[in-house]
Amino acid sequence: MNLNPEILLALETIVGTSYIFTDEATRKNYGHDETEDLSFPPQVVVKPANTFEVSEILKVSNKYKIPTVPIGARTGLSGGALAIYGGIGISMERFNKIIEIDERNLQITTEPGVITQVLREAVAEKGLLYPVDPSSMGSCWIGGNIAENAGGARALKYGVTKDYVLNLEVVLPTGDIIWTGANTLKNSTGYNLTQLMVGSEGTLGIVTKAVLKLIPQNNYNVLLLVPFVKAEEACEAVSAIFRAGIIPSALEFMERDAIDWTLKFVDGVNVNINDNIQAHLLIEVDGNYPEILMQEAEKILHVVEQFEIDEVLFADTDEQKNALWKLRRAVGEAVKSNSIYKEVDTVVPRYELPKLLKGIKEIGNKYGFQSVCYGHAGDGNLHVNIIKGEMTDDNWQTQVPQGIREIFELTIGLKGTLSGEHGIGLVQKNYMDIAFSKVHLELMERIKAIFDPNNVLNPGKIFPDEE
Template identity: 80%
Template sequence: MEINQNIIVALAAIVGENNVFTDEATRIDYGHDETEDYNFPPHVVVKPGTTEEISEIMKLANKHKLPVVPIGGRTGLSGGALSISGGIGLSMERFAKILDIDTQNLQVTTEPGVITQVLKEAVAEHGLFYPVDPSSMGSCFIGGNIAENSGGARAVKYGVTKDYVLNLEVVLPTGEIIWTGANTLKNSTGYNLTQLMVGSEGTLGVVTKIVLKLLPQNSHNVLMLVPFYKAEQACEAVSAVFRAGIVPSALEFMERDALEWTMRFVEGVSVPLKDNIQAHLLIEVDGNYPDVLFQEAEKIMSVVEAFEIDEVLFADTDDQKNALWKMRRAVGEAVKSNSIYKEEDTVVPRYELPTLLKGVKDIGNKYGFQSVCYGHAGDGNLHINIVKGEMSDENWETEVPKGIVEIFELTVRLKGTLSGEHGIGYVQKNFMPLAFDVTQLNLMKGIKQLFDPNNILNPGKILPDNL
């Protein structure tokens, strides 16, 4: 059914007239996230303020079979927040309150529209640490992190979003309000609805409250940038660090191109970059005891020195550290600002990284595309940016998709999978049969039908079209 004036009036009765938007500018504004250059505007943008309002919206949408798409910070990279069937765009921006920083239990209860970095800083003021730090943390919502099971640089030591979610308040697609679990560190009480919700990309329910586990904050860290003459050796060094018994708090890989583009397109970031350097590893260790960190840094040095490396840069001051991290976090934006692109979020067991990297370059040569690779190497998570550059539109449309299929086939052959932290959303859904056969996909489809019998909540995401 179309969104007609009666629906608009009904929505306004739920959330108030001021929170319903049908003008084109607003609809277009809420029609995109950071996925390529897509824009799918919803027919109407609604900004609810309470869980109960969302429940009423879902009941209305079920009655009239209207699509509802939850929208967070619009930083997603798989099109999870795109209103591909129009309908109601459900912006969560008014759910912006941190409800309780519980210093006794090391937990925080928050609404989903809080920006991740705001949440991190708020708990840090109490000496507490929420480790998950996607590169977009300055603008993404914590609710979007739940939806995509976001990672980031510190996942290698501290885990991803799913490892911190204890309990969720959720409005089901049918309008009921539930809590998925309990506010406890351990839970063996029925099927794990919490973990089913995390990473479900806004297709199984609308998260309205989030209880997260926190850690005591570490006081110190050591950050080093290691230049490698050969990119594959940089990848090899990654698993060597772990095999030496060290668990770094970050272990990031950047191809030469990634750094060059970043220095060209982002102001105020710069590192020495000799001609014959192919890649860098950015390695951090953290803890409370500086002496220990220096010992660990030395151990890491002895590991990386077994490869062909240039002079290692140690960040001596907070300013230097911030500059290196600013650079690392800007890579994605820089690569994307320069060309039409497609980004793949491949992940493999970390020892397979060199094979993956080499394979990606070979596939690029075969199909005539350039790729810029970087990512969370400690997790085996390689972001592959395929850039259009001078490529013809025709080749971009025909050859690149073949190459992407081969990249994913390689990933799966290496016991990896399609997405490490960005989700499947809209742009990767038709690649799902490369990772799963029809049995698993039908289980997922059955789960979707169980939660959302009318297929109104974020329809057309995750599962392939022809399932």
């Protein structure tokens, strides 16, 4: 792809001289996310200021048939925002304003480049809650959360990003601008393009404004860390807690290795773990009535005591709670800092977790890789970090993809799927045939084609390579 001076001039005319970059440092900086060590710099980076400029850029992309990728916080875990064919990278960093917090209707209208935690804190000041909390919420953006349908620790009680998106202003790949829906809680008016856009990984349009649902803030919570002698029993306890009639606000699983590595990685967190402990559950309940939460915590204790566990850590100060959450949120980064890795984002119905965990370990033994597992056990979402460690490059390239394929075949067999919250993006696309029939994949590809007839917007993602 040759971005000739005519094209660059057209782009410069749209965004202004200060917001177009072709230098190597900038291009490289916008060419990666948090997926493995991948690097795919765009040939030019533009930083539009508003919806109109995004639209004009996409008209240029169509006129010259240039691959164009919307770029957010670059915290993605499936390579969704990587400019794999070069072309134009549209950084959405200037879309960083909260437009309105509507306390009367419990809604927020925001631009997509707002950091998720910043948005959460802004609404919390008004006594409101935006409950979606990806582990990366301190750095990821709302726009990326929408693109990947991000989840997080509180999804099991409060739902994922899609459950909070009411309406989106979207620049379609053609440059046309639409609002996908209405600012209402209910909507039976035509096809649900809002939900089609959520999780479409920047392939069907670029979100330029989002209207999100808010709920009243909960004032209290209780946090328990439960050490299990057997990892599979920790998984079994997950389903048992729900069957006791409790919906925790978080129910997180961490394998022994995950905690050990993370304790070395983060400062200021002290947890003593006996040698015989294989896994932990971090369990939170929240609400407005402390006495009810204590009742629920006791019910949870009663459930977990039916398994082989060590002493339960009951976090009752903010300091203790923050330390435990810091530990949990750092697991991903800690595990990855140890070795070259590949991550998969398996999800199954929650009762099937023990089978999934057991199967993953067996597949690892068969193909000779170690895996560290952790994640949102409450909704059956287990992140599997496959560690290169001492494995040869050759085995890493040939054996591991085969092992991943078997892991996904296992999740599909358990009525789960490939990705719970990270998306397919680049790195999982060639496994899509496991989850979908040819007819089904073609249907999705044809949807892509009607939104994006010239295939300019984020091409080469989600769909498997041609054989």
